[in-house]
Amino acid sequence: MPTDERLYSYCAELMGSPILLKLYSHDEALASRIFQLIKRYEDLLTVNRAQSQVMSINHAAGQHPVTVSLPVYALIKCAKAASMAQDSAFNLAIGPLVKLWRIGFQGHRVPSAAEIAERLPLTRPQDVILDDEACSVFLAQAGMEIDLGAIAKGYIADRVRDSLRQQGVSDALINLGGNVHTLGNWSVGLKKPFAPGDALIGSIEVASQSVVTSGVYERYFEQDGKRWHHILDPRSGYPLDNELDSVTIISANSLDGDIWTTLIYGLGVVKGCAALRHHEDIEAIFVTKNRDVILSSQRNFRFSLLDDSYRLTG
Template identity: 50%
Template sequence: MLHKTYYGLGTAINLSVNEPATEADLDAGNDLIKHYEDLLTVNRTESEVMSVNHAAGQHAVTVSDIVYQLIKRAVEVSQWRLGFNTAIGPLVKLWKIGFDGANLPADADIQERLNLINPDDIKLDDAQRSVFLTKPGMEINLGAIAKGYIADAIRTLWESRGVQTGIIDLGGNILLVGNSVHPNGLWRIGVQNPVQKRNVALGVLTTTAKSIVTSGIYERFLVINGHNYHHMFDSKTGYPIKNDLASVTIVSDDSIDGDIWTTEGFYQDIENGIPLIEKQPGLEAIFVTRDFKVAITSGLTDRFQLTDDTYHLI
């Protein structure tokens, strides 16, 4: 396979295609990433999403159809109140976990931000294609959904260019395109071991062309006085979600669904998360705990195999 590594979305981007696809297909995928990042990022002062954030409490902002539809989907999911919250921006910016200036904020500052993260305070106007954050200081953050959206867009682009086999790896989001080069056409994908360096697996998933998205506490975190604070926040408390999970992996057709449901699953923990994922058509999940336990949904029984005997299935 042809392979190139790029940098974007705050991580290493790895794109691969099988001939007769060419390097031009890889570069076209990366160009699309850069275009969407320019629209969606909140890690720069200027983007379409930041134009909405800058106008918080002042006026509505009309955005492009791409940005509007993604914000609309993110708001709808946030209003399920299962853990995903696109209005979480003020908390992310306060803690800065994974960025320069990461800190443990004062509790008073955290409590203040809780007044700014209600998704019901995001007002959408389909006719005007506008977004209004009704309180000053509010911020939309699409970090929990944008990678999946972009991965799906690259797949659509590649399919339009005739790419038959490829791997889109956006760091935590893997989207497989077409059949693998193996005789049976199936893919074998390693699931990251949370306590090992990147690309060391705890198990292997055998699958058709699917999206595999993993969210874990090991990618972005802050350690203060021996306490580990990860980057996934509880909208009720303003602090990182407290449970015994190390990671959640979602297997789905579309990467955007993987993004959404890794967040929901992580928030719900194994006890509620496994039954919740089982109810969602076309979704499967792998839950990994900090004490080396692994739980999988029923559809993965014959498709997932542990390769690290430190872990055991429950």
């Protein structure tokens, strides 16, 4: 990290999240170009507004294919592949269930078993029909909805990284509401689940890597003495229930980080670690409800424990 230059921070509120950009030079124009870029991608990908390219696909479910721009098509294609993988907890067609639970939004509630059973057949990833030539997406059944909420931030963080690089920036940190991406050497805090404010379990040292954390403490509500969080099991239609409070993925690309945080939630610690053995460049930090911090490997990062109520293993 250059020590002779000052660090400048730029903030914005986009994608329903606080966005933070840190640079080692004072450059309002660059920051504003980056925020514009994020906004343009949000406008294409969001499902939290009436209009976007993804919403056009959803509105046409059961009726006709919709031609979209190449980046949107490529992202949906990648998301479908991740959804079709064996034992995948990631599902791009999870929309009808997300809208039913409304976790993190007004009107959240525990749906009845009948309501969930009714929607499960509308979440089949194989019913997302792609046409490479037409660059179009067709949802085969009325009522289907694509939801890229789990990967949009990662995808956009990668585009921000590319854009910064193209503009000659070699030291920068971008935090898209929890998706952190870096150019150069940075220390990224690992949040303490359910703790108030900025309490940290530890710090993660990385160089030009993405650091994505998904935690059950991020968005949830309580009902019937249970905590219902926002990562749903596509098989059951209920929030994924396992030993994890959070999982952090360190990887070159933030899109991989986003997909893998969801996959790991579905797999848990043991199967998750086993799966990562086949993917050298995807590394995980698991934080369990028992306060164990488990590292799958430590090739592209260094972890320091800062909270001694947690135990570091692995």
